[in-house]
Amino acid sequence: MSDGEPDDRTEGGTRVGVVGAGVTGLALTHYLREQGADPVTFEATDRPGGVVQSKVVDGHVLEQGPQRVRLSGPLADLVADLGLVDAAVAADADLPLYVYADGRLRQVPLSLQTFLTTDLLSWRGKLRLLKEPLTDAGDPRETAAELFTRKFGREAYENVIGPLFGGIFGSDPARMPAAYALENLIRLESREGSLLKPAVQRLLGGESSPTVAFEDGNERLAEALYEANSERIRLERPVETVRDAGEGFELQADGESVAVDEVVVTAPADAAADVLERIEPDAARLRELTYNPLAMVYLRATHGREGLGYRVRYGEPLRTLGVSWNGPAFGHGERPGADGTRTGVHTCFLGGMPDREVLEQSDDDLARIAREEFEAVMGTSAAVIHVARPEWGFPAYDESWTALDGLSTPGGVHLATNYTARMGVPARVREAKRLADRLADGE
Ligand SMILES: Cc1cc2nc3c(=O)[nH]c(=O)nc-3n(C[C@H](O)[C@H](O)[C@H](O)COP(=O)(O)OP(=O)(O)OC[C@H]3O[C@@H](n4cnc5c(N)ncnc54)[C@H](O)[C@@H]3O)c2cc1C
Structure with a gap:
């Protein structure tokens, strides 16, 4: 067996070259194997997990990436499959979240009761927020700040939605075009006719997925995915480029050439540009993302x-x-x-x-x-x-995201990333699962 071959190739399965072993690449490798496909995954660094990184300092678990994850959708099943249920510590349901405003902490209204009691919004602000179903639909040409202010009122935007939404990305919603930052929300609104209605329905429905952190750190999730699939994952093997090989592609990784049927790039934007530029010159535009x-x-x-x-x-x-x-x-x-x-x-x-x-x-x-x-x-x-x-x-999901306009990858080459789709860990795992299902079906 050459150095380029994983040691348990799946005969007859679609051979997929995965670039990057962050949570997206790891979950994709896992699901592809489950589906009978034949993944080989390359990671530039000497550890799996990418952004998901935990460190122990003086006995304390410190998270350098995700602090907590919502155990929803395929992620919940994945955690169970990996035998990690006992290691996933759930925060008490309905723990409050606060915004520091005008000199003190004020509770974010995440339930109907806290909506009534919170002093983060005045009564006038609360009534204005309730008028959302009467406002015009979100427009992709607005910024996120404009859309939220127009639909929920200035006070709700400045005191609640702005700090929560901007905080997810460390961005300023006034610099985030809705077309990129709120694509899913705009789709939800056109399906439901309102943004408030589905939020209230979810609150009234009661049951919500638990928010968890893993004992010994969230990197435990990445480690478990790596342990379960390690024979398919090559650490310290940066992919340099992807070449069209007529029938399929060739991945150049650290001096080695590996033939694959499909390629999935999960690497950060500048690294993805380096890898893809040869096969798709437009991919250079990914470097513009902030x-x-x-x-x-x-x-x-x-x-x-x-x-x-x-x-x-x-x-x-x-x-x-x-x-x-x-x-x-x-x-x-x-x-x-x-x-x-x-x-x-x-x-x-x-x-x-x-x-x-x-x-x-x-x-x-x-x-x-x-x-x-x-x-x-x-x-x-x-x-x-x-x-x-x-x-x-x-x-950042800011104006630099216009660089993605009209950008497409050649057939058989896919981007599965936190800058072309949603960023949270549950969403990364969901995208990995959907893509694995498609690739294994030969779509
Ligand atoms: C600070 C921070 C806090 C966050 N907090 C939360 C949170 O609380 N909850 C939540 O759900 N989400 C959170 N997120 C989001 C979530 O953690 C990330 O979106 C997700 O982990 C990204 O995973 P990924 O695999 O898509 O990308 P990455 O983790 O970036 O993985 C990409 C991998 O590709 C590798 N790579 C790069 N170049 C090459 C190459 N040429 N060849 C091979 N490999 C290469 C990299 O080394 C890396 O391992 C947070 C993100 C950040 C940055």
């Missing part, structure tokens, strides 16, 4: 508040974008104190589109800014555990 760089400061603190964390409203005199209360929400082995307080790790996010400049500060300064602001917001002292500057940021 990512929002981040720093994370991990703090250990004790407090009596329950919740998942908070986002900071734009315009507040803080440089922190938001804080995930991972320790208190998921325990990670720490028991509540006798007085009900919880101690644990809090991840503070800094930077993103609103404040790239803060990343020019030293680690000591970032740590000081995050700690002082956290202490002021929470009214409790905090100790700095670690400062991380991950090499990846959030895909």
Whole structure:
């Protein structure tokens, strides 16, 4: 067997070359094998997981990528198949989420009861939000900020939707064209006739998927996928280019050439451009996509508040974008104190589109800014555990996404990425499953 051959080839199955072993590439490899296809997966670095990366510092689990995932759709089944159900720690249902606005934390209305009681919105703001079904449909030519403001009112946008939606991408919704950032939402609205109606129906339906974090870190999910499929995954094998080979393609990876029937690229935009440029010169445009760089400061603190964390409203005199209360929400082995307080790790996010400049500060300064602001917001002292500057940021979904207009890949070459489709881990796994089903069927 040559070095280019995986050691358990599936006879007769579609041979799929997968570029990248982040969660998308790992899940795709898993589903392709389940479907009887014949994947071979190349990862540039020496570890699987990509953005999903956990680190243990002084006994604390620190997440450098996803802080928590919603166990929904195919991801829930995948976690069960991998035997990880017991390792998935669920946050209590209906834990609150907060927005820091006008000097204090205010509860995000995620239930009908909190909609009535929250002081994040005035009564006038709440009534305006309820008028959403009477507004004109979302227009892809608007920005996300314009669309949300027009449909839900300025107060709901500035106090709730802007901080939550912008926070997902570390972006400013005023810079995010709806055509790219809200494509799914616009589709949902045209199906349902409203955005509020399906949200309320979901709230009234009661049952929602649990939000989980994995014991020992979310990287556990990537490790389990890798362990289950390791004979098909080659670490430290960056793919350099894809060539048309007449019947199928050739992947050039670290001096080796591998023949495949189909190619799926899951790598970040600039790496995907490098890999695809030879077979599709237009792919060079992927390099134009902007990512929002981040720093994370991990703090250990004790407090009596329950919740998942908070986002900071734009315009507040803080440089922190938001804080995930991972320790208190998921325990990670720490028991509540006798007085009900919880101690644990809090991840503070800094930077993103609103404040790239803060990343020019030293680690000591970032740590000081995050700690002082956290202490002021929470009214409790905090100790700095670690400062991380991950090499990846959030895909910005800003005006640079026009670079994707009219971009297509040759037949048999596919992009399955968090910048051409949705970003969350459940959505990455769902896309991997759909694509595996199609490829295994020879579509
Ligand atoms: C800071 C942060 C926080 C997040 N928080 C959450 C959250 O709380 N919940 C949630 O659901 N989602 C969250 N997300 C989103 C989610 O984690 C990511 O969208 C998802 O993990 C991306 O996975 P991926 O496999 O598509 O891409 P990646 O993780 O980027 O994987 C791509 C892989 O391709 C490899 N590669 C690159 N070039 C090559 C090459 N030439 N050859 C071979 N391999 C190559 C890379 O090394 C990498 O391993 C977060 C994202 C970020 C950045």
